[in-house]
Amino acid sequence: MRTIPADIAERFEVGPLVSKRADLSTLDVDSKDVPELLARLRDRHGYRHLSFATATDLFEEGVFVLTYMLHNHEERHSLGVKCRIGRENATMESCHLLWEQMWTYQREMKELFGIDFPGSPRVDESFVLEGWIDIPPMRREFDTREYSERTFPTRPGRYTKDPATHMKEKLYPEAL
């Protein structure tokens, strides 16, 4: 059973260590403590490998959850550091000085979620989308179907049947 190391528990206000699997745990932390905590985990606790960094849009609660997934090769254990930031004008401190590859994830989050990372290299350049002019497409208020119907013309003369109604019409016409 893993526990939070004492030096981390006394320095930061961290939530409980949630064990997802034998080799995977997550830890909730305040967003302002993230760079310092990541540096300490990397330098003193063996979590030297950054697997990925990503965001989750909790639209109902008005927050983004940022997850930094670290890996400890000696103990073969992954640790996800999670923090919450507000959805309006979402800004997070950049961690590209800890891991060089972090700027790629931050650039991706800037483009797909609209989370800004001031000072991160090339964060304002387009990543996978070129010339995107709408709101960032991974935000939950973005309606991808409506956007597709508005932007990309389709072939006329095609129609789709609702499978449930179609089978009812076919099998039990008297029930309708």
Added chain:
Amino acid sequence: MSDMKFTRALADPDHALKPAGRPGPLGKPLVLANDGLPEEEKAWFCDAYPTASGPYKGILENFLNWARSKSLWILGFGTGCGAIELRPLMTSRFDMYRFGIQPRPTPRQSSVFVIGGYASVKTLKRIVRSYEQMMGPKFVVALGSCTINGGMYWDSYNTINAIEHYIPVDVYIAGCMPRPEALLAGFKELQRKIRRGECEGAVKYAENFEWYKANQKKVIHDWNMPDYNY
């Protein structure tokens, strides 16, 4: 060599690098604006409209069409997941070389463009550029449901739904994914259409150039290439 061409074009913007364009209403050739290019690069690129050449008829053209149908050179540009189906075609099991089909590395040498499945907006930009750089007569084979009506990406924010709005298509091959046998059947159908003289995509593109260009510019928002990439 290319540097020399550039310097000559820079020194004299009206240099004869540019082909004669389509005549406008007053007899003067229509000129493309090339608004997406920086001012200093405008002289490097073509600003003439494509001109329709053909369709031609007659015995000689029938012979040429027969020859074209026996020598289909594919542009080696895998635009989507469907490009994976082209690899087995090259191997001994399916062996597309027996039909005279082979891949080429550059659009200037190719006559067939295979749209391999879904086309995102970012890829569409490269598709348009490569298609326009190909020599006529040129043929387009669109494979997979995605090119026909969007397929499984029909509601995606970044994938176009019907490729024929952006470039003319000669043969569609349905399926997700179509098997290599289906591709071979599609290529045979393309050969039959070429021999019948029905594959005039380049002519169609030149005649409806404004319509295609408006459709392309409607989805490609950062247009930073020439309006016609010949």
